[in-house]
Amino acid sequence: MRKIKELILEKLIFICGIASIFFVVLIFLFLLKEGFALFKTVLPADFLFGRKWYPISEPAQLGILPLILGSLLVTFGAALISIPIGVASAIYIAEVAPAKSKEILKAGIELLAAIPSVVLGFIGMVTLVPWVKKLFHLPTGLTALSGSIMLAFMAMPTIVSIAEDALYSVPKTYKEGALALGATHWQAIWRVMLPAASSGILAAVMLGIGRVIGETMAVMMITGNAAVMPTSILQPVRTLTATIAAEMGEAVVGSEHYFALFAIGIVLFVISFAVNVGADLFLHKKR
């Protein structure tokens, strides 16, 4: 009797074990099921490279190029800010900070990761947005730049913690060897530890950027949501994620607009899949 019970339990454990695969496949299938319906009426090339997103005009124009460029612009800005600061901070925490302040700094970074994105978006709206507006004398502070700054903060916890892990897992002997040869601590970090940890740091950067591309609420609240081809970082833009979040509420289930939003979901899923698999490869190369 107990044998049978354990056998059933073990089967159950196995089924739960592969549940993650099941859910990833399920998510992809349902995105495909709803998203591919769009391509009965719209050519994939027109969807991806169309320059006009007017989903509710007659006939609807469903080109997501402005949204892709909006996402890229905001992401690029966020990467430019968060990569140097994040990696520098990881080096400081891993190598330079005294043991006591190290724990406090790590807790502070974890705290940042824990703040819900809608709260960060709200704070961005009431502090960062007016500030950007005043600084650049703009008609509105809801711009790609504001989005980039806010998103940089959301990417930093990921970048710092994974890059710090990567630095930490460089064998101590590397550093000691460099120091024994007369290098200063900084030279040892710059010439020895950073190159040795490079694949882990690259993974950290990729995952941080993956977080930025997928971020929704904060970006919707502070980038201004104008679905036009972006021309400047000081203009309102709209990202892929914000488009889904802002429009799905109004889209009628089964309409062309509804399918188009799912097709955007496919694009996002594919991007995040590529980023995560890529980062995973880098992380495994290290070992």
Place this chain on the structure above:
Amino acid sequence: MNSKKSQKIAFIFLLLATLLIIVPVGLIIAIIIQKGLPGISWEFLSDIPRKGMRAGGIFPAIVGTLYLVSGAIIFALPIGLFSAIYLSEYAKDNFLTRIIKLAIVNLAGVPSVVYGLFGLALFVVFFKFGASILSGSLTLGIMILPLIITASREALESVPYSFREVSWSLGASKWQTIRNIVLPNAIPGILTGTILGLGRAAGETAPILFTVAAFYLPQLPRSIFNQAMALPYHLYVISTQVPNVDEKIRYGTALVLLTMVLFMNLIAVVIRYKFRKKKKW
């Protein structure tokens, strides 16, 4: 320039970069507490929203979030825990295991709004649950699954192998060993992961946008097939969709949400800390 000097300059820049992250975090929290505290009162926490959300309280949103979070954990904890047991106790180092781990990484990286789409397509439309607490909880549950699996697996794997060997040598079966030896020793770690998952689920907005969240619903949900208000969505609504909401209400809502999420994180940290001290091995 000599190398001592360049080291000094480099370290100053590293410190500045770190401060550039830490100081804003402190500021954000200080601002929310300072401006949100005056808005907090018993009435604010226990009353329904009134006058188009420009007055009254946020009680239905708090309750809605609690329902959603409980639902998510009821769904995700058993699956996540069993999945972690599989990975730490049963899985061999083979192709399937590699794929499972990759799937977990991917599940963790799927953008939250894509979870929203998925929940809409599967639970709301395909299973016809409608926009309801059930749909929202299941969507959030799948979203926090990777977090729970990863934390539980680490907790299980940190139990020394010798514990298992002793149990086997006394004649216990594999499952008896897991239940009586491995799980009890891993509970603090599993709890930490679960609470972090709760915090994550409480703060997310995008997955509940189309699966459960009600714009304005000044009553408590009666069943799991009802729509509900939720704190993060409520904050989004009153800060972008409704004009002329008193600043006190906005900051107050942000403070309540932040407190809820950070409180859960704090509990997780405390458990982790206590456990580290008590560790027997």
